[in-house]
Amino acid sequence: MQIDLPTARLGPIFLDLAQSIITEIERGRLKPGDPLPGTRALARSLKLNRNTVDAAYHELTMQGWLEARPSRGTFVATDLPESAATAMRASALVAPSVVSATPPVLHMTDGAPDARLMPHAELARAFRTALSSSATLTEMVHGDPYGAPRLRSVLSEYLAHERGLAAPASEVMVTRGSQMGLFLSAAALIMSGDVIAVEEPGYPLAWAAFRAAGANVIGVPVDGGGIDLDRLEQIAVETPRLTAVYVTPHHQYPTTVTLGAGRRLRLLDLARRHGLTVLEDDYDNEYRFDGRPILPMAARASDDQPIVYLGSLSKLMAPALRLGYVVASPATLTRMATVREAIDRQGDLPLEQAFASLIAQGDVRRHARKARRVYQARRDLFVTLLKEHLSDIVDFDVPAGGLAIWLKMREGLSAQQWSDRALKLGLGISPGARFTLDLATPPEALRVGFASLDEQEMSEAARLLVASRPTSTGLG
The missing domain is CATH 3.40.640.10 (Type I PLP-dependent aspartate aminotransferase-like (Major domain))
Structure with missing residues (x-):
């Protein structure tokens, strides 16, 4: 498949190339699940450095337009509508389009804090004072x-x-x-x-x-x-x-x-x-x-x-x-x-x-002390749930700090498959491919954030993790 750069350069070349690929997805030429050209082949076709093409693919993978499949290549994300352009046009006439048929209900993709713990009253008071x-x-x-x-x-x-x-x-x-x-x-x-x-x-x-x-x-x-x-x-x-x-x-x-x-x-x-x-x-x-x-x-x-x-x-x-x-x-x-x-x-x-x-x-300082106590308790609960239900397929070190855990998968298992299955059930988790420069050999691992979920939400997240666990082949 031929992909062209825009005639008018809008910014760095890798962002221009990324926009060209988005355009092809939006107008339906590239459909969910379609394979993208290899980085070497596309770089040769466009007379670009391979790193430029790789950077464009990385950018689109982070944005959710593309997904990397270890040892298979880069593909248009499967959770996009059949034609993003059609959905966008329809949204102007009726309700806003839905990007995914099964959007994540619970997000454990990064390690974000829980905004519900924020000192809302104190911030609102300080904001009013500042405005006046x-x-x-x-x-x-x-x-x-x-x-x-x-x-x-x-x-x-x-x-x-x-x-x-x-x-x-x-x-x-x-x-x-x-x-x-x-x-x-x-x-x-x-x-x-x-x-x-x-x-x-x-x-x-x-x-x-x-x-x-x-x-x-x-x-x-x-x-x-x-x-x-x-x-x-x-x-x-x-x-x-x-x-x-x-x-x-x-x-x-x-x-x-x-x-x-x-x-x-x-x-x-x-x-x-x-x-x-x-x-x-x-x-x-x-x-x-x-x-x-x-x-x-x-x-x-x-x-x-x-x-x-x-x-x-x-x-x-x-x-x-x-x-x-x-x-x-x-x-x-x-x-x-x-x-x-x-x-x-x-x-x-x-x-x-x-x-x-x-x-x-x-x-x-008071908020930081409170948040530390809450997040430590959530870390300990999540560690207990992982050990109880998933110790046969993942290894991990209990982090001394931070808001996430790095789950290393046993040999033969696919982190991307786990992420895809979890997404369909309503749980967002991040596979190791999102954090590596070399998409050909991503770490079979997941970064799973625990801090933003309370006890009930975390129990549900653990249930979805177990329900979406990958097969031993990584292909099923």
Whole structure:
């Protein structure tokens, strides 16, 4: 099948190619279950680098348009309507179209917090106060791309107290979620053609941000102790344009393993010797159940160590509240602010002012303590259910923290099959193929989030997991 690029380029080539494939799906030329050309064949046909085609396929797989089947290839997702374009046209005349005949009732795909636990009354009160304050009204006219000054100041104090990170407010930027922080960091640090090393399996949306900045992404294996530093050292020696390394050391995404003290120190030394910037994504630092949270690498790095530290307030409260932050040198933040002003002159100032009050008054710390107790209890319940009902087909380590468990499947079983079957029953779970750069050899594993489900919902989720368990061949 021939797939063409649009004549007018709208952005990075891999996103243009992804849009072309979506168009073919929407007009019915590509139907649910249809195979896509291999990445080599399509790259040869379009005269593109194979990595570009692979990036487009990854993007569409994450969005749910495509699905990867180990050892078989890439296919149009089977849960799409027969013709997405027909459904979209019909929706304009009648009711909104349904993307899937059996949409997930319960979501365990990532490891999101439970928004029901959020301190709603305190946030509403802080938001009302912020909307009526003269400071907010003034800043709404004179927006700051670095974020509300008060939130930057209280974040500086919060990070110093909670994480041992001594960073003045001038080195803190507030962003619309940590994803914006990743995008701006990449834009500030990476030039087209540079290379960035990432954990594999790892966080696909970080890879998308790096690729949008023109970077080539190289995966570094992750084992039971975190990122493989011997392999990273080899890549650093062999790759002249290696610029940075992206890590999630506290609870590695998606496997949840913690990077030990020895590897952290060695990683900082390796980065210093090879002139690499370390991007440390500490997306769920507050959720450490066994022992105290481990200090970020940014708290131990020397003053001359190039390191960018990213965090999320959305993970602490609710994903819909888009607030993240970046701690970096003033020079790096200046470049980030320049990029931000082109797309988003300022953040959500009333929300930023409200969060500043929640942090300053101790509401955030109180919520974190409460959430830790609840999520630890949910983790323990989920572990018990897994051991009772699925210990014959999965292996896992009980995570010391974080909001998900990495289930490794026994030999001969298919994670993709399990995910497909669960979806049909009303349960969303994420197979290992979503977290790997090499779709040909994905880990047969599942990342299953437990934090957003209460006891009753978790029991139902466990029932659906058991009901959808894969066959021994992985093909039935």
